[in-house]
Amino acid sequence: MGIKLEVNNASFRYFGSKADVFDEISFSLSDGDNLCILGPNGCGKTTLLKCIANLLTITGGEIIVDNHNIGQMKRHDIAKNIGYIPQLHSPTFPYTVLDAVLMGRTAYIGLMSTPSEEDIEICREALRQLNIYHLSERPYTNISGGERQMVMFARVLAQKSAILLLDEPTSHLDFGNQNRFLNILKQITKNGLPSIMTSHFPDHVFLVANKVAIMNNGRLLAFGTPDEVVTEENLYNIYGIKVKVLQLDSDINRKICVPID
């Protein structure tokens, strides 16, 4: 298992601000890993993901991708290594779903060229993989939130990056689509593509993740396997409510979290 991403003692603060958004963050990610970051609102999860995608530049420490320091890489090289789905996407022009997914190929398309037949085929394949091929020609502004999230997912798959970053990928999805989405993500992770996602639901950890990080006030409070980290004590510490972590019986064989006050 090769290490795909290393974050060493990273910290970040906004220009002119006196306090770090996060600091002393260290972890690594290998093939087949799904890391789920839990933490209360405003703990710095999104900022951390943006720093890993180099959308914000860390103010301390280093982030190593593919043996390169991310601060010294060109945009299109970063995009070939790191795919990122933002938490919120505000659509503008009604591009067709296929045109929107094609934007995932930007890093492979020259400054003065347009997508090739091969790029289009890669995007069609991504759409087929996610079962939304039939939406190809529809305006992506005119489909449901769940469908649009799948379009964003198809776009990041077409990007063929070595790592996926997903910022609360399930936040706009209904109950059923949340679980379907996580199942697809699990399959893709199993096929070898490592990913980091943030979530507000500890249950999601037991559904997909093999690693969990708990963030609070800009620090990593705990890091490890779901069983080690998602404990009643840790959940109380970050969310301030009492939670029971229960083991479901043998035919489901998974833990769930139930708030009790």
Added chain:
Amino acid sequence: MTTQIDTKCEDSTKKPVSFWKKTPTITLILSISLILLFLISFGLGRYGISPAQVIQIFLSKIFPITPTWPDIMETVIFNIRLPRILAAILIGAALATAGTSFQGLFRNPLVSPQILGVTSGAGFGAAMAIVISGNPAVIQISAFGVAIAAVATSWLISSRVRGNQTLTLVLAGMAIGSLFAALTSLMQYMADPEDELPEIVFWLMGSLNSIDMKDLLPVAIIIIIGITVLMLIRWRINVLSMGEEEAKALGVNTTQLRAVIIVCASLITAAAVSISGMIGWVGLVMPHIGRMLVGPCNKKLLPVSALLGGIYMLLIDNICRTILAVEIPIGILTAIIGVPFFLYLIRRGKQGWV
């Protein structure tokens, strides 16, 4: 458990697109229309020339045809009408291309080429030159120079500010635009009401009258280079329109791309208005009509917008110079004819921001 996200809509890939709605067909029809309009335009005006004669006179430049027409006909075609017709096409294409590019860059379909203060700058530059010098060449250079200075100032201000660059750029552009509009008024107030004031007013209304090849050449070079660059990077404008952060994550050097778009779009707008005067509307509306025809993808949209801009300006300029005994300023007609047509299109428009 199923791994498919619920989708409630019909299969859109099975609907065949009709021949008349395909982008190559539309582009071809527009190109042919432009060529036909180009040829017809030579015959229009107080000195009537039939299309057949126009074609004969053009061919006589390449093939040895014995002239059966008076010399004055050639003079009218090559010295008076040709520069004006070329100017109309170039200016229309420039404004429409700049408008489409800016709308993509600023992710907003309400944006027009004057968003960064270009036209206000040009207006002031021209007014100042009319008051100080009155020489047509000086007026043109001054209009172009101040227009570029206005954009550069907007850009400089926004680059000093941290945070949302696009938003600060628009705000700075609005501020600079208002400043130059006020300075133009100041020039009008100071101008001699006998001759300078009317000249400023007419310049601001826009006209393609009295353009000759000498004025047109530098402008044409700038416009052709600017449009070519924007056409080459047009697919990337799509990616940029997804927002700065997403564009970066997708692998775009946003700072560089934004700079290229702003420089090219501003240059061609400044070049266009420096010879035509203030012409609104074209740069705002042609992109919308283009989107109604071929959709929002800039790969198809930018060429179609440019063609539409050229056709529209040429059509309007033809009306300006033929409908009345005196010329009508083109800036007036672009809106008076364009607005009802546009409102009609909106009424039967397809969806959202078309």
